[in-house]
Amino acid sequence: MTVTNDNLKLIIFPKKIEPSPFFNWWLVWLIIICVINTGLEAATLSEIHGYSRLEYRGRWSETQEDQDLYQYLSLELGKEGRDKITGSFFGRLSADIDGRQSGNSFYPFADITDTYQDNINGRIYQAYLDFNDVRYLSKLRLGRQYVYEGETVQFDGARLELKPYWENIDLSLYGGVPTHLYESSLSGDWILGTGIEGRPLDGTRLRLDYVYVEDDNATWGDHNDDLIILSGWQRVRDNLNLNGKYSFLDKKERDASLRANLNYPDKDLSFQASYFRQLETLRDFSVEFSPFYPVAGEYFPFHQYDFSCRKGFGEKLGIEAGITTRDLVEDTTETNFNHEYDRYFITLSIYEFLLEDTEFSITAEQWSSNDDIRTLGFEAEKKFNKSVEVKVGSYYSLYKYDYYTSQERDDVRTAFLELELKPWKKKDVEWEIRYELEDDDFDVYHTLKTGIKCNF
Amino acid sequence: MKRRAMVTFLGVLILGLLSSGCKEWPIKFSHKNHLKQGMECESCHVLKPGYELPTMPDMATCTTCHDVDKEAGLKEIKEHKTVPAECGKCHIGIPGEKKIEWAKWCEFPDVRFSHENHYKERKIDCKICHEDIDKVDRVTPLQAPRMETCAGCHEKDKTEIVCQQCHSNKAKETKPQDHLVGWQKRHGELIREGIDPRGEAKCYRCHRKDSCVDCHQNEPPSDHTNHWRQRGHGIASDIDRDRCATCHQMDECVRCHEQTAPRNHTAGWSGSSQRHCSVCHWPINAVGCWTCHKGTPGHDTASNRPGGSAHASGSDCRACHMPGAGLPHPDDGGSCERCHR
Numbered sequence: 001m002t003v004t005n006d007n008l009k010l011i012i013f014p015k016k017i018e019p020s021p022f023f024n025w026w027l028v029w030l031i032i033i034c035v036i037n038t039g040l041e042a043a044t045l046s047e048i049h050g051y052s053r054l055e056y057r058g059r060w061s062e063t064q065e066d067q068d069l070y071q072y073l074s075l076e077l078g079k080e081g082r083d084k085i086t087g088s089f090f091g092r093l094s095a096d097i098d099g100r101q102s103g104n105s106f107y108p109f110a111d112i113t114d115t116y117q118d119n120i121n122g123r124i125y126q127a128y129l130d131f132n133d134v135r136y137l138s139k140l141r142l143g144r145q146y147v148y149e150g151e152t153v154q155f156d157g158a159r160l161e162l163k164p165y166w167e168n169i170d171l172s173l174y175g176g177v178p179t180h181l182y183e184s185s186l187s188g189d190w191i192l193g194t195g196i197e198g199r200p201l202d203g204t205r206l207r208l209d210y211v212y213v214e215d216d217n218a219t220w221g222d223h224n225d226d227l228i229i230l231s232g233w234q235r236v237r238d239n240l241n242l243n244g245k246y247s248f249l250d251k252k253e254r255d256a257s258l259r260a261n262l263n264y265p266d267k268d269l270s271f272q273a274s275y276f277r278q279l280e281t282l283r284d285f286s287v288e289f290s291p292f293y294p295v296a297g298e299y300f301p302f303h304q305y306d307f308s309c310r311k312g313f314g315e316k317l318g319i320e321a322g323i324t325t326r327d328l329v330e331d332t333t334e335t336n337f338n339h340e341y342d343r344y345f346i347t348l349s350i351y352e353f354l355l356e357d358t359e360f361s362i363t364a365e366q367w368s369s370n371d372d373i374r375t376l377g378f379e380a381e382k383k384f385n386k387s388v389e390v391k392v393g394s395y396y397s398l399y400k401y402d403y404y405t406s407q408e409r410d411d412v413r414t415a416f417l418e419l420e421l422k423p424w425k426k427k428d429v430e431w432e433i434r435y436e437l438e439d440d441d442f443d444v445y446h447t448l449k450t451g452i453k454c455n456f
Numbered sequence: 457m458k459r460r461a462m463v464t465f466l467g468v469l470i471l472g473l474l475s476s477g478c479k480e481w482p483i484k485f486s487h488k489n490h491l492k493q494g495m496e497c498e499s500c501h502v503l504k505p506g507y508e509l510p511t512m513p514d515m516a517t518c519t520t521c522h523d524v525d526k527e528a529g530l531k532e533i534k535e536h537k538t539v540p541a542e543c544g545k546c547h548i549g550i551p552g553e554k555k556i557e558w559a560k561w562c563e564f565p566d567v568r569f570s571h572e573n574h575y576k577e578r579k580i581d582c583k584i585c586h587e588d589i590d591k592v593d594r595v596t597p598l599q600a601p602r603m604e605t606c607a608g609c610h611e612k613d614k615t616e617i618v619c620q621q622c623h624s625n626k627a628k629e630t631k632p633q634d635h636l637v638g639w640q641k642r643h644g645e646l647i648r649e650g651i652d653p654r655g656e657a658k659c660y661r662c663h664r665k666d667s668c669v670d671c672h673q674n675e676p677p678s679d680h681t682n683h684w685r686q687r688g689h690g691i692a693s694d695i696d697r698d699r700c701a702t703c704h705q706m707d708e709c710v711r712c713h714e715q716t717a718p719r720n721h722t723a724g725w726s727g728s729s730q731r732h733c734s735v736c737h738w739p740i741n742a743v744g745c746w747t748c749h750k751g752t753p754g755h756d757t758a759s760n761r762p763g764g765s766a767h768a769s770g771s772d773c774r775a776c777h778m779p780g781a782g783l784p785h786p787d788d789g790g791s792c793e794r795c796h797r
Contacts, residue, residue, distance in 0.1 A: 053674075059682070074670050090670055106717045108682060112708060115715045125669050146669065183707040219710055238588070238598055266596050290706040295713055296697050326696070341695050369695045373688075375679060395678060401691050412683040440683040442719070447682075 048456070050075040050089075055451030059109050061443040066109035067098045070451075080130070087129040087143075095120045108443065112182060123181060126154075138163045147174055147193065150209025150229045153288050154179040155191050168199040178213060180287050188216035191288070203235035215286030220294045223286040225250055239263045249289055253279040268312030272322075276304040300333035302326050302340075316353065321346040334370075341369035357383040371401040387425070391418040412440040428455040484546050486593040497582045508570050518546070567622055569601075672703060686719045713748055761796045769793065 053072040059065065071093040078086035096119045101107045107114070113121045128143030139161040146154050149172070157176015164170055175192040193211040200206065209229040216222045229247040236242055243259045259274040282291040282299040291299035308322030324343040328334055345365040352358055359381045367373040377395035384390070397412040418434040429452065436447040490500075500517050501510035515526065529543045539547070574580045583589055585601040592599065606622065664670075679688065693700050700709075761767050773792040 061682075072670075072674065076664055088664070090673070092673065106719050106721060108686060108719075110685070110712075110716050112712050115711050125673060180705065180707045182705075182711040219714075220706070238592065238596065265598065287706050292693070292697050292700065292706050292709055294706060295709045296693060299697070337694055337697060339695055343696075367692075367695050371691050371694055373692060373695070377678065393678075395681075397679060397681075397683070397688070399683075399688060399691050401694075410683060410687065412681055412688070414681055438681050438683065440681070442683065442686065445682045 047079065048075060048077055051453050051455045053451055053453040055449060058448045059445060061108060061445050063443075064108055065098070066096070066101075066111075068111075069095045069097050077129070080132070084132055085129060086132065089124075089127045091122065091124040091127070093120065093122050108445070136163055137161060144179060149195050149207070150193070150231070151211055151227055151288065153191060153193065153211065153213075157191070170197045171195070178215065178286075178288060180215075183217065183287070185217075188214065188222070190214050205233040207231040211288070213286040213288050215288070217287075220284060220287075220290070223284065225286045225289050227254070227289060239265070249280075249282075249285065254282070255279055268318075269310070271309045272306070273308075274304075274306045276306075278302050278304075296337040297335075298338070300335075300338045301329040302338075303329065316351050318349040318351075319347070320349075339369040339371075341367055343367050355382065371399070373400075374398045387422040389420040391420075392416065410441045412438065414438045429453070430455070484548060484594075487589050487595060488591055488593055491590045503571055503576060505572070508568070508572070510571055568624055569622065758796050761793060 051072075051074050053070075053074075055070040055072070057068045057070065059067075073089065073091055075087075075089040077088065080086050094113055096111075096113065099119065101110060101114050124144055126144050126146060128141050128145045131140040131142070132138070134140055137160055139159075141159040141161075142157075144154070144156045145159060146152060147159060155174070155176040155178045157174060159174035160172060162171045162173075171194070173194045176190070177186055178189050178191045180186065180189070191211065191213050193209065195207060195209040197205065197207040207230070209227075209231070211227045211229075212225070213227075214224050227247060227249050229245060231245045232243070234242045239262060241261045243261075244257065246256045247254045255276065255278045257274060257276040259272070262271040264270070278299070278301045281301060282293070284290065284293045293299070304324065304326045306322065306324045308320065310318065310320040312318045322343075322345050324341075326339075326341050328338065328340050331340075334340065343366065345363065347361060347363040349359070349361040351360075353360060360378070361380075362378040363376070365373075365375045375395060375397045377393065379391065379393035381389065381391045392415075394413070394415040396414075397410075399410040399412070401408050401410075414436060416434060416436040418432065421431045421433075422429065423431055432449070432451050432453070434447075434449045436449075438445040438447070491497075498510075500513040503510045515524075518524070519526070524542060529540045532538065532540050533543075539549075574585075575582065585605055586599045587602070587605075589595070589599050610621075659667075679692075681688065684692075689700075761769070777792075
């Protein structure tokens with residue numbers, strides 16, 4: 001494909017999304033300043049690693065079919081902790097090679113890319129440069145990026161990590177235009193956030209995060225929301241860690257959580273327990289904080305308890321089991337998308353059983369609510385040598401749901417066979433072929449995926 | 457009842473796990489106490505020239521300081537089958553029954569590491585690699601060296617770390633021991649909960665910090681089947697919408713739902729059979745029509761309850777408005793005043 005300016009624009013800014021002047025000029029200016037500040041030596045990126053992956057996906061049933069092509073590109077520039085300038089890029093181009101489907105009628109292989117007018121669709125998930133150790137900053141990140149501290153957000157802009165002014169206190173700031181990959185217009189949207197973290201005592205970590213989002217949209221309205229999160233971590237003993245969070249959204253309490261991890265590494269035994277409480281009814285907020293309100297409606301307060309444990313028996317066997325219980329604060333608020341539920345799961349993993357270089361696991365899971373979901377699945381993997389790896393697996397899912405007769409149920413059976421090959425010894429190239437068969441109450445579906453990944 | 461059975465099952469399972477396979481280390485030894493008294497590591501662990509590992513102390517090393525009559529102790533054990541209090545200060549169980557095997561995690565058969573080079577020649581403090589060894593009464597794998605510690609120094613010289621430099625038979629593609637089949641499913645939960653007791657994720661030693669995004673964009677969860685896309689995701693989000701928020705944002709849901717017709721909206725859906733109404737009115741708030749049809753006539757925009765004493769609040773509407781007798785829509789059995797206010 002010839003890369004024209006229009007194509008490039010499509011890749012960088014998905015259709016209908018106009019590049020914001022703020023993003024264009026402000027960002028370019030900052031990049032130039034930083035390159036100058038860090039010196040010419042830093043401007044030379046010593047190495048580029050990553051991969052390029054081209055994948056074909058064909059899906060067909062008795063009456064319908066769909067064929068797509070995907071191109072992924074992942075780049076890592078330089079090495080963190082060593083180079084002055086580092087960076088990262090990850091993006092995807094997809095092409096519906098047998099034509100886009102109309103959304104007017106039901107189509108079993110409908111995909112969100114079918115909601116766009118073109119057969120070719122581009123996404124940039126992240127694209128940033130890091131300027132490390134710049135004057136008062138330990139790091140300046142510019143470009144499309146994720147922030148995971150506090151609330152996970154994705155935006156186009158800048159993030160600054162300041163060098164500690166006081167020992168044991170870290171401060172970071174970020175701001176820009178929030179990335180809404182599937183929203184047509186980003187006009188009027190912006191995000192600003194900051195986080196301060198301190199370690200006042202040995203084994204204690206405290207953190208305060210603040211995020212402000214302005215989100216203007218014709219479908220879900222205009223929102224200006226601010227979120228404050230207080231977090232704390234405490235190492236009680238060598239093997240016992242506690243973590244607590246309390247958050248406020250638009251000056252109202254949003255949720256609180258408490259987690260505990262207990263580990264006995266010498267016994268290969270670990271426990272996790274947590275309590276989560278949604279404190280207020282959540283309604284319409286900006287995309288970043290929305291409980292999917294336009295689709296699922298109000299989200300009522302609840303308590304949630306989780307407990308899981310894992311025990312390894314030598315190097316060959318491991319068992320993990322867990323339970324989650326959610327209770328609504330007021331039973332009367334039980335509606336569609338607001339349910340009490342219990343979830344149970346158990347997983348058994350066996351390593352090198354009977355055969356060398358084999359792995360096997362079996363998992364059973366149940367979600368019990370007004371609707372029930374039960375799954376049982378196994379996966380087995382055998383590595384023949386450095387060049388050939390085979391995986392097989394099968395899953396069974398039972399959905400019991402309550403549309404209006406309380407009797408409806410869907411059975412879904414899937415099975416797959418996957419082959420991973422490294423055909424060239426001297427080149428880091430992987431070839432993967434996967435066939436999947438799905439038999440459910442609607443139809444029988446076949447999926448064939450094959451892709452070539454070149455690592456560099 | 458079902459919940460109680462499951463809780464009982466899990467309880468029994470956990471007790472079983474706790475009581476099995478937990479062998480206790482047969483020696484009580486506090487590094488904290490001994491180092492506090494000014495002892496050096498080399499007092500017990502001797503570095504012999506030409507050996508990579510220091511020696512592990514035997515009882516003769518202990519008796520250099522501790523005045524213990526080993527022979528008398530063994531005699532008492534043999535004759536009276538009791539462990540003398542003096543022996544019990546260090547030994548758990550009956551000493552001498554079995555040769556002490558150093559814990560598995562103390563062995564690094566694959567690792568090439570020269571204590572002579574690091575400790576003797578470069579004068580690197582033991583505590584740099586054996587973290588908190590001076591603070592613990594009982595050594596656990598937490599005091600074993602971390603790869604991050606090695607890399608922290610070795611990366612400073614701006615050279616690419618080669619796995620085989622330290623590991624004799626491990627290459628880049630060798631997975632850590634805990635990356636078994638189930639790992640792919642549970643790794644997310646463990647990372648989020650900070651399973652590493654040191655409070656940090658070890659993933660970044662081999663994986664890039666961005667590999668989460670790379671992989672999650674390529675690899676949907678195993679239950680994201682064709683059925684999932686058509687119906688399963690609705691049932692799952694009905695139970696717990698928080699799970700969706702791990703990867704998806706609201707803009708994605710809205711865009712898809714605005715333009716994609718549900719599977720049951722077939723040609724006859726809005727026809728004379730009024731199937732769509734009967735689904736919706738069973739009862740009105742219990743199904744997902746509202747997801748797309750927010751302004752549907754008859755719901756929020758239903759006509760007001762007529763005035764007059766015959767239509768007073770609380771009166772029996774069905775006494776006159778029976779299905780088939782002037783009721784223009786199916787009857788869900790609920791209160792008419794919910795819509796006709």
